[in-house]
Amino acid sequence: MERNSSPALDRPWRRPGALRYALVRLRGIAKPPITVTDPPDLLVERDVAVSTRDGTVLRINVHRQPDDGPRPVILSIHPYGKDNLPRRRGNRWTFSVQYRVLRQPQPVSFSALTGWEAPDPAWWTARDFAVVNADARGCGHSDGTGKLLSRKEAEDTYDLVQWIAGQPWCDGRVVMLGVSYLAISQYAVAALQPPALRAICPWEGFTDAYRDLTFPGGVRESGFTRMWSRNLRRDTRQAYDLEGMQDAHPLRDDFWRSVVPDLSAITVPMLVCGSFSDNNLHSRGSVRAFTRAGSAHARLYTHRGGKWATFYSEAALGEQLDFFRGVLDGADRSRSVRLEVREDRDTVAAVREEADWPLPRTRWRPLYLGGTGTLAPERPAGAGSIAFQTRSRAAAFSWTVPADIELTGPMAARLWVSLDGCDDANLFVGVEKWRAGRFVAFEGSYGYGRDRVTTGWQRVALRALDPELSRPWEPVAACAQPLPVPAGEVVAVDVALGPSATLFRAGEQLRLVVAGRWLCPTNPLVGQMPAAYADSPRGRVTLHWGPRHDAHLLVPEVPG
Secondary structure: OEEHHHEEEEEEOOEEEEEEHHHHHHHHHHHOOOEEEOOOOOOEEEEEEEEEOOOOEEEEEEEEEOOOEEEEEEEEEEEOOOOOOEEOOEEEEEEHHHHHHHHOOOOOEEEEEOOOOOOHHHHHHHOOEEEEEEOOOOOOOOOOOOOOOHHHHHHHHHHHHHHOOOOEEEEEEEEEEEHHHHHHHHHHHHHHHOOOEEEEEEOOOEEEEHHHOOHHHHOEEOHHHHHHHHHHHOOOOEOOOOHHHHHHHOOOOOHHHHHHHHHHHHHOOEEEEEEEEOEEEEEEEHHHHHHHHHOOOOOEEOOOOOHHHHHHHHHHHHHHHHHHHHHHOOOOOOOEEEEEEEEOOEEEEEEEOOOOOEEEEEEEEEEEEEHHHHEEEEOOOOOOEEEOOOOOOEEEEEEEEEEEEEEEEEEEEEEEEEEEOOOOOOOEEEEEEOOOOOOOEEEEHHHHOOEOOOEEEEHHHOEEEOOOOOOOOOEEEOOOOOOOOOOOOEEEEEEEEEEEEEEOOOOOEEEEEEEEOOOOOOOOOOOOOOOOEEOOOOOOOEEEEEEOOOOEEEEEOOOO
């Protein structure tokens, strides 16, 4: 049997350029590119009380122009404290420490009335909207005890939407806008179909907490989930947090299914931001919302820039404004995609309009694993294998691109795996771009500036697929029942990799890396802090290919 030699082994967590990147990070921590502007002369009503159907009181802040005319209202609701706003200290404005801790690749600007990841009231009220920022149940100044992501939380938002619609300063029409949790909360309430809700704009929000964040591919996420849960335990009153639910519910059981919104029940118009730079958190869920929601009027806005710099940019604000005005003016129903394709972190190759996602003209092309660390369009004639230790090495396979090629869409890896010294492992799979022998970086989750093209995770014992949801380019693991791997047995493991849109030039390399540990450094200055994932048990993973084992990477080629 043909076996690979050392050139096919790799350490993806040791890419060059770390020191230079760390110095840039330190400068950004000391002086992030954040500008807070003085608030305009608005009428701001704070801590307005709104009773929900069970009598619990939520409290909201209402921002509007100082006239008596009714306006459409933009609503956001979340657990972060509506009154956690920038503060003036001397001649300077303070802002959330997260803008320092997380790298900001471009300047960000908003007014002093802007809460964390919320729409800027100064900008929107100047364009004939009123803006409501609400504390969710158990958070900020609202009463009660919250239940994250639950139907009860959605019912609270439903009651708030209908209450707003009946106020004299509202013209009866409510839309929703916001980032992350302020996006996630929109899906749940839209599925309940409150009559006054006319449109939603979830700007990067996951739709399945288990699959998108806490256990992608059944692999436990132990970084962001822990930090976020502990912050909520400190600052809010919750019936549970996601870190605790990870301990109690390691499989995708009834609890995790109960906090997934019914996307098919969403019928209001949607503008969904599907960022390719948030694969560890929101990218998959955002695209899932666009592809599976019941709305006949839906637009997917893709990008690979920084999260907050993009949300508050003039281009994105213009897109949001055009969408809301169009919906409120009765625009015709349509489905469309604003597609951004990149060559690297800083180079946009194209921005164009598409009709749907995945792109209907996509050619799904297998690249087969082969000897001496190669990927090739042709299946290898001979059998082969490569082994690596779960915590110290990775297998690597490369394909030199013969002509310019655009790869836009999700990817999927079919791996044939045997284990030695353990009966389970966590597989981490990445697709990289290399140019003239140098690693090409892309923007990633949490402001990470040295990300790969795309990444996937899969726990081997949870490899069984959900047959109803899985497609060749998008395998979906059921994560319902562990199936350990007996010694000496070779099993197929399908790994879903997140959506991306990348132009590869002739002569550049596509590299597939497979490891038993997270692919990024653990140092917070050069790694993808706070992302962290459970390591595999100590042991050895062997990847197999050949006539009996169709090991390959399925890539989405877009014809020119």
